[in-house]
Amino acid sequence: MQFSYWEKTSFLSYDYLILGAGITGLSLGVELADTFPKAKIAILERGILPSGASTKNAGFACIGSLSEKVHDLKLMGQEAFLNLIQDRTEGLQILRNRLGDQNIHFQKHGGFELLFNHQNIDFLQQMDAINQLLQPLLGNEIFSVDSAATKAFGFNPKHIKTIVKNHCEGQLDTGKMMHALQALCTSKGVQVFTNTNVNSIDEENLKVLVNCDQITFKAQQVFLCTNAFTKRFLPEEDLQPGRGQVLVTKPISNLKVKGIFSFDEGYYYFRNIHERIIFGGGRNLDFEGETTTEFGSNQTILNKLNHHLQETILYQTPFEVDYHWSGIMAFGGNKQPLVKKVSERIYVGARLNGMGVAIGSKVAKNLLTLLQQHS
Numbered sequence: 001m002q003f004s005y006w007e008k009t010s011f012l013s014y015d016y017l018i019l020g021a022g023i024t025g026l027s028l029g030v031e032l033a034d035t036f037p038k039a040k041i042a043i044l045e046r047g048i049l050p051s052g053a054s055t056k057n058a059g060f061a062c063i064g065s066l067s068e069k070v071h072d073l074k075l076m077g078q079e080a081f082l083n084l085i086q087d088r089t090e091g092l093q094i095l096r097n098r099l100g101d102q103n104i105h106f107q108k109h110g111g112f113e114l115l116f117n118h119q120n121i122d123f124l125q126q127m128d129a130i131n132q133l134l135q136p137l138l139g140n141e142i143f144s145v146d147s148a149a150t151k152a153f154g155f156n157p158k159h160i161k162t163i164v165k166n167h168c169e170g171q172l173d174t175g176k177m178m179h180a181l182q183a184l185c186t187s188k189g190v191q192v193f194t195n196t197n198v199n200s201i202d203e204e205n206l207k208v209l210v211n212c213d214q215i216t217f218k219a220q221q222v223f224l225c226t227n228a229f230t231k232r233f234l235p236e237e238d239l240q241p242g243r244g245q246v247l248v249t250k251p252i253s254n255l256k257v258k259g260i261f262s263f264d265e266g267y268y269y270f271r272n273i274h275e276r277i278i279f280g281g282g283r284n285l286d287f288e289g290e291t292t293t294e295f296g297s298n299q300t301i302l303n304k305l306n307h308h309l310q311e312t313i314l315y316q317t318p319f320e321v322d323y324h325w326s327g328i329m330a331f332g333g334n335k336q337p338l339v340k341k342v343s344e345r346i347y348v349g350a351r352l353n354g355m356g357v358a359i360g361s362k363v364a365k366n367l368l369t370l371l372q373q374h375s
């Protein structure tokens with residue numbers, strides 16, 4: 001295509017180009033615009049809407065359940081474990097300060113982990129130690145056993161042994177959050193191009209060429225915020241896609257469920273929204289099938305979600321599933337996000353391990369810090 005003088009001077013060249021308009025990319029757009037108000041900044045997004053995880057998730061503003069924490073501590077060691085919780089906490093605070101609780105419908109009803117009768121609950125013995133470890137970061141009241149919760153939320157008492165409450169957790173409206181983030185970027189002069197799929201990136205001496213289907217952009221610095229889709233640019237990195245299945249019920253009268261809920265070390269999760277339940281997870285039923293960057297449904301998993309609703313969560317309440325969708329996350333061997341400079345002019349902030357609502361804004365801040373350290 002032949003571009004005009006005006007197109008060349010105003011639309012094709014940038015100081016900073018961000019690939020991906022998810023939470024990370026949009027948050028980075030805001031960070032860069034605030035720090036370098038005169039810079040030309042654009043975000044390139046392949047979908048008409050953001051098409052990864054950020055508009056598909058469950059909107060848990062969370063640090064994770066007790067069983068997850070026990071598992072993570074063992075996996076990561078104490079220092080990395082605490083750093084990760086601190087990043088999630090800080091990230092969430094940045095997001096809330098940036099957009100305002102009202103605009104994202106942030107509500108703090110707490111997080112609840114359901115422990116089933118058939119489950120080994122030895123990890124409960126570590127609750128006090130985990131509370132003590134997290135106290136400097138999160139305060140005095142973190143995890144406690146809430147034996148009245150099964151009845152209060154109307155769960156099947158024949159299936160649930162007990163419930164552990166996380167007092168620090170909340171929920172938000174993902175759609176409103178992403179809308180507000182996009183509007184903030186635009187208001188700060190960050191250009192967001194949608195329907196713009198990046199095929200390849202060529203780094204030259206003084207610039208980077210970002211090749212899309214019909215157009216090549218130029219930039220001084222490029223940031224890959226493409227999460228699960230990053231392997232196409234960085235095939236060597238430890239990063240695997242993980243698809244997540246989600247369903248939403250039709251409105252349910254007198255719904256007792258209020259807050260964010262999880263079980264099976266966080267593999268299943270549900271919450272209330274507008275008198276409905278959003279319920280997702282079950283990736284552990286078919287790890288192989290769900291290790292994909294393709295959107296699509298998995299009937300085995302959807303059947304299992306339906307089964308849990310019928311037998312445990314809404315066992316005395318008539319309900320209908322309205323519709324379902326999928327979203328794509330990125331995972332690695334450890335739970336740390338991948339934030340690094342990969343070459344002279346290219347940075348990556350990806351692999352958010354299914355917790356980007358909380359940590360995405362912090363990943364963006366860390367990318368900015370990395371850029372400043374190398375400028």
Ligand SMILES: Cc1cc2nc3c(=O)[nH]c(=O)nc-3n(C[C@H](O)[C@H](O)[C@H](O)COP(=O)(O)OP(=O)(O)OC[C@H]3O[C@@H](n4cnc5c(N)ncnc54)[C@H](O)[C@@H]3O)c2cc1C
Pocket residue numbers: 019020021022023024025044045046047049050051052053054055056057058059060061062196197198199225226227228229243244245246280326327328329349350351352353354355356357358359360
């Ligand atoms: C079903 C589900 C439920 C979840 N629930 C929660 C939750 O409750 N709480 C929580 O904290 N986290 C949750 N997550 C995880 C969270 O949504 C992600 O960690 C977070 O959204 C990642 O943000 P991101 O911006 O890094 O990536 P993404 O949102 O995936 O954004 C990457 C963007 O890059 C774009 N892109 C990719 N390739 C290209 C290309 N070649 N050219 C141009 N653009 C490209 C994609 O279209 C996409 O929009 C969930 C995720 C899923 C899928």
